[in-house]
Amino acid sequence: MVTDRHHNSTADPFPVPPLAARIFAIAGAAGHEARIVGGAVRDWLAGHKIGDIDMAVAAPIDNVAALLxxxxLKVIDTGLxxxxxxxxxxxxxxxxTQTRIDVETDGRHAVVAFSDDWAADAARRDFTINALYIDSAGQLEDPLGGQADLDAGILRFVGTARQRVEEDALRMLRYxxxxxxFGGAGTDDAALAALREQAGRAAGLSGERIASEMSRLLSGRGAAVAVGLLQDTGLAGAALGVTLQSGRLTPEKDQAVAAVFGDDHPAWLVRLAVITRPGDAAGLAVR
Incomplete structure (x- = not known):
């Protein structure tokens, strides 16, 4: 479905950067549809600062890379x-990224294949609020009701929560x-059930992926809520191999860290130090 373009009160269109505009033009001239997708669209609708731009194109990536x-344009084969x-x-x-479908998943990695079906591309994404697209005309494409969830403060998985988690256990930490x-309305019941039931799958994730996700989780304001959910669902023990002292990261301490460090890199390390039990640091570092 196509919805109104703006969740926020501004009348400004999505700020398409020059590089994205060139990709729209090059892909379009070859008969391929490209869209801006995911977090940038979500953050724009929510009125947040837009970070990195990601795009998708309904054509095999090798063909599009050759066109670019x-x-x-310089094209780096970072994840062919x-x-x-x-x-x-x-x-x-x-x-x-080419529009795609998952043909095989094992909870850590996926084998993907090209598909020019935008609906199928949306269906493989993690959360409805990330299955949002801006096309070359600046129109919002919202096939799964992500904007309505964003408006309502509902964070939910696309489709069946358990299936999304089984495909990639890191999605539990991302939740x-x-x-x-983005979850002002509270924890989605289906998501909470999936996290508690499937928490053990996080033990199979690589330390590198966990560290990357935890650094982001602990960098943001409101980290106390995220840490509490990690501990409550059993994810902390499975992913990190330790029990977190989640109660020590009170909202007051969380705000104090934010006041001193903002969202800078040291903030997540300070919060991690607050919630790590004495004697657990060495084991956490090995994980």
Whole structure:
């Protein structure tokens, strides 16, 4: 379905950066539809600062990469196995991914295949608020009701929560991270049940992926809510191998860390130190 373009009260269109505009033009001239997708669209609708731009294109990525190179753009094969390249021009960069479906998942990695079906591409995403697209005309495409969930403060998985978690266990940690920012209505019942039931799957994630996600989770304001959910669902023990002292990161302490460090890199380390029990630091570092 197509919805109104703006969740916030401004009448400004989505601020398409020059590199994204070039990709729209090059793909369109070849008969391929490209869209801006995911977090940038979500944050724009929510009135937050827009971060990195990600795009999707309904064409095999090898074909599109060749078109972009012919047009003089630098293309880096950062994730061809997953249908993704990084496009660079004049100091700008963005990730461009072919529309795709999962053909095999094991809870840690997915084998993907090209599909030009935008609905299928949306259906494989983690949360409804991330299955949002801006097309070349600036129109919002919202196939799964992500804007309504964003309006209502509902953070929910696309489709069946258990299936999304079984496909990639990291999504459970991502749910905890996004909840303070986008889940004002509280924890979705289906999501909470899936996190509690499937928490053990997080033990199979690599330390690198867990560290990357935890650094983001603990950097944001409202981290106390995220940490409480990690501990309550059993995710902390499975993913980190330790019990977190979640009660020590009170809202007051969380706000104090934010006041001193903002969202800078040291903030997450300070919060981690607050919730780590004496003697657990060495084991956490090994994990």
């Amino acid at each position: 190179r012919d047009a003089g 196995d997953h249908g993704t390249v990084t496009v660079v021009e004049d100091g700008q960069h963005l990730e461009l 905890c991270r996004f909840l303070p920012r």
